[in-house]
Amino acid sequence: MSKNIYTLVVICLIISGCTTVDVNNQAGEPTKYIDYTAANKSSSVGIESNDIVAVSEKMIRSMLSNPMLTGRSISPRIQLDETLIRNKGTTRINKELITNRMRINLNKAANGRLIFVSRENIVAVEKERAMKSSGIVDGGTIRSTAATAGVDFRLVGTISGQTGIHSGDVVSKYHQITFEMVDMELGTVVWGDIYEFKKTAIDDAAYR
Amino acid sequence: MKKLYLLPLTAIVMTLFLSSCSQPIVKLKESPVGLTDKNTKTEMNSVRVIDGNLIKQNEKKFLGRIGPSYKKVETKIVIEKQVLAMTATGLKEVIVSIRNQTDNALQVEGSVNWFDSSEIPLSQGETGWQRIFIPAKSTRAFRQNAMSPAAEYYVVDIKEGE
Numbered sequence: 001m002s003k004n005i006y007t008l009v010v011i012c013l014i015i016s017g018c019t020t021v022d023v024n025n026q027a028g029e030p031t032k033y034i035d036y037t038a039a040n041k042s043s044s045v046g047i048e049s050n051d052i053v054a055v056s057e058k059m060i061r062s063m064l065s066n067p068m069l070t071g072r073s074i075s076p077r078i079q080l081d082e083t084l085i086r087n088k089g090t091t092r093i094n095k096e097l098i099t100n101r102m103r104i105n106l107n108k109a110a111n112g113r114l115i116f117v118s119r120e121n122i123v124a125v126e127k128e129r130a131m132k133s134s135g136i137v138d139g140g141t142i143r144s145t146a147a148t149a150g151v152d153f154r155l156v157g158t159i160s161g162q163t164g165i166h167s168g169d170v171v172s173k174y175h176q177i178t179f180e181m182v183d184m185e186l187g188t189v190v191w192g193d194i195y196e197f198k199k200t201a202i203d204d205a206a207y208r
Numbered sequence: 209m210k211k212l213y214l215l216p217l218t219a220i221v222m223t224l225f226l227s228s229c230s231q232p233i234v235k236l237k238e239s240p241v242g243l244t245d246k247n248t249k250t251e252m253n254s255v256r257v258i259d260g261n262l263i264k265q266n267e268k269k270f271l272g273r274i275g276p277s278y279k280k281v282e283t284k285i286v287i288e289k290q291v292l293a294m295t296a297t298g299l300k301e302v303i304v305s306i307r308n309q310t311d312n313a314l315q316v317e318g319s320v321n322w323f324d325s326s327e328i329p330l331s332q333g334e335t336g337w338q339r340i341f342i343p344a345k346s347t348r349a350f351r352q353n354a355m356s357p358a359a360e361y362y363v364v365d366i367k368e369g370e
Contacts, residue, residue, distance in 0.1 A: 037336040039370045053336035065295035065353045109355035197339070 045173040045199040046091045047159075055177050055195040056101040060109060062193040069153070069181065069191055070113045076152040077115045078181075080106070084154060089161025089175065098157075098177075117149050153181045153190065172200040252327060252361035255287050255304055259367035262316075284310050285366070288347060292362065301353035302362045308342035315369025316340055318350040322359035330356050339369050 036049040063069055069076065080103045082095040107116055118125075125148055131137045132144070157179040164172040174196070181191040250256075257263050264282040289305040300322070308314045317337040322330045342348045350364070 050336065054338060057336045058338065061353050061355060064355055065297055065299055065301070067296040070297045105355075111356075 045163075045171050045201050047093050047175060051175070051197065052097050052101065056098055056105065058195055059102055059179050059193055060106045063106060063114075063181070063191060064109060066191045070110060072113075075110075075113050075115050077117050077149050078153045078155060079117050079119055079151045080155040081118075081120055083120075085157040085159065087159045089159050090163055091159070091161050091173070091175065093159065095159070102155075115149070117151050119151075122148070151184050154184055156180055156182055169202050170200060171202070172198060174198040250363055252323060252363065253290075253292065255290050255364045255366060257285070257287075257366045261368045262366065284308070284314060284368075285316065285342075287366075290364070295353050298357060299353045299355070300359045300362070301351060302364060303349050303351040304364055304366075305347055305349055306340070306342060306366070307347040308344060311344050313344055314342045316342060316350070317367050317369045318352070319365045320352045320354075321363045321365070322354045322356065323361040323363070324356075324358045325360045327361060330354070330359055337367075 037053045039050055040048045080099060082099045085095045085099060087093060087095060103116055106114060128137075129148070132139050157177065160176045160178075162174045164174075166172065175198070176194065176196045178194045179192065180189045182188070183190055262284045264284075266282060268277065286307045286309060287304060288307050289303075291303045293301045293303060295301050302320055304318065306316060308316075317339050319335055319337050321335070324330055338350065338352060340348050340350055350366075354362075
């Protein structure tokens, strides 16, 4: 009797040893590249990649068609960086996504008609100039100047928004993105444009 | 007598056979644009409606699959005018007047491809879609200027907004 039980236990152990472990090793979903200029399929009422493309394109084209900016005999110097953009809305957004796209594409399209001044690198520039003037390094190959470039115009912007929560978990959000070019001598505004849109969806997506 | 009976019968059969082979005629009443087909050569300075929802062509056939067919064009929008203008800075600008024929507000998205004098596209990256809202039975303008002074020709793509 005990021999039969012993045999049964051994058989059970052998069978259990042969069973496969339940590991989820099925083929995964391959990564896909999608068109960042098209509307997102997710239910989001925030600022998406297609909105960033659309707003930057609109502003670039608008600035290029303004003779007070690109019609000057001497190309004006412009400061355009994310520190000059205020996000007063509730949508989380990396402001550099807009300003970098605008500055780079505008610089390419303007082809010398607009000069962009990098104030983000001013500390590094001054440090380099100090090393050159003290003779630690030589003067470089291009030029030496009395001072770094002053700014003629500064592009300031505001991102504003208003959220509405309706019955049935329906969320709507109105976005208003404005840009203005300020004359840094007179303080006047020589150019301005606005991009606004409203989205509605059931529940909002989270942005990081 | 037998031959006289066969002659009109043959004529009727032949007429029916030939009518089934005839090409459907599409009559676009007032729209200067049409749906773009595959392998269609891109016409410079043109407006293309790339969305079947905006210009529907309902094909109807008499007696099901038999007999002549005709296509009824049901357009939501009409491209009323397209103008190539110049900005104050010397860049080309295309203005397209779009009329909403429906009883509801319509979202339309447009994108412009600019070409140089050799008909080579100037766009290096994606240019994105510009959305306009057209109230019911109203007309709005879609406009976009080129970024480069080398732009000579345009092709505007229009689709329904999502």
